[in-house]
């Protein structure tokens with residue numbers, strides 16, 4: 626489960642912010658997880674809930690995740706379309722989320738082309754930290 630190391634990285638980032646602000650408790654963090662990041666949201670939340678128990682700084686912390694859906698760009702006419710389908714949460718290899726989005730058949734609404742390229746959205750971004 627690579628989500629555990631991603632969560633550890635995120636917590637380390639927040640820990641540095643807390644140190645710089647002399648905060649003793651993190652109240653809430655907001656994270657944006659792109660649809661092509663390969664992150665399984667359920668596993669990410671599970672890892673966070675497990676790791677925060679052992680950490681006084683995070684014990685009361687709420688995790689808010691924004692997970693926008695995928696966007697595909699048509700290779701023929703360039704039109705962008707929001708992808709259908711949903712993220713699989715049963716497979717936890719890196720990249721499995723990408724595969725499950727792509728395996729869903731999405732055709733271009735403008736020209737009907739089926740060769741669509743996933744457009745952007747592979748980021749994991751710390752959006753906001755609330756602390757005391």
Ligand SMILES: [Zn+2]
Nearest residue numbers: 699702733736
């Ligand atoms: Zn098209």
